[in-house]
Structures are given as C-alpha cells and as structure tokens.
Amino acid sequence: MKDFLSQRISCPFCGHHIHLDLDASMGDQDYIEDCTACCNPIHLNMHIDHAHNKLELHVDSDDEQVF
Numbered sequence: 204m205k206d207f208l209s210q211r212i213s214c215p216f217c218g219h220h221i222h223l224d225l226d227a228s229m230g231d232q233d234y235i236e237d238c239t240a241c242c243n244p245i246h247l248n249m250h251i252d253h254a255h256n257k258l259e260l261h262v263d264s265d266d267e268q269v270f
Contacts, residue, residue: 208258215264217241227251227258235265 206228212221219240226232232249244265251258 210260212245212260212262214238214241214243214245215262216243216245221245223247225249225258225260 206226208225208227210223210225212223213219214221216238217240219238221236221239223236227249231251232247234247235244236247237243238245246263246265248261249258250261
C-alpha cells in the first residue's frame with residue numbers, strides 16, 4: 204500500500220467536495236479537518252487494514268455523540 208494517498212470527500216455539513224492528502228505511514232489516525240467552504244470541523248477516522256491491504260476512512264460531523 205502507498206504511504207500517501209489523495210481522497211475526495213463530501214463535507215457532512217454543507218456537501219462541499221474536499222480533497223484530502225492522507226498519510227498512511229503514521230498508522231491509524233483520528234483527527235479533525237476544517238471544511239474549506241463552511242469552516243465546520245469534520246471528524247476523520249482512518250484505519251489501515253494491513254491484512255487486506257486497504258485503508259478505511261470514516262467521515263462524520265464533529266458534533267455527533269458517541270455513547
């Protein structure tokens with residue numbers, strides 16, 4: 204798997220398409236990226252599945268609660 208990937212996502216707030224550069228060399232990551240259109244925080248959770256040689260990216264709004 205490549206260490207650096209480019210991914211296009213949609214903002215969960217405004218629907219604007221954003222291009223992200225993902226760095227898979229650091230392993231699993233959980234971080235916030237601001238939308239370039241509406242400036243709302245987007246929660247990104249990246250998981251690297253080495254067994255299947257793929258990267259999973261979960262995108263949601265930062266205001267969702269987890270119980």
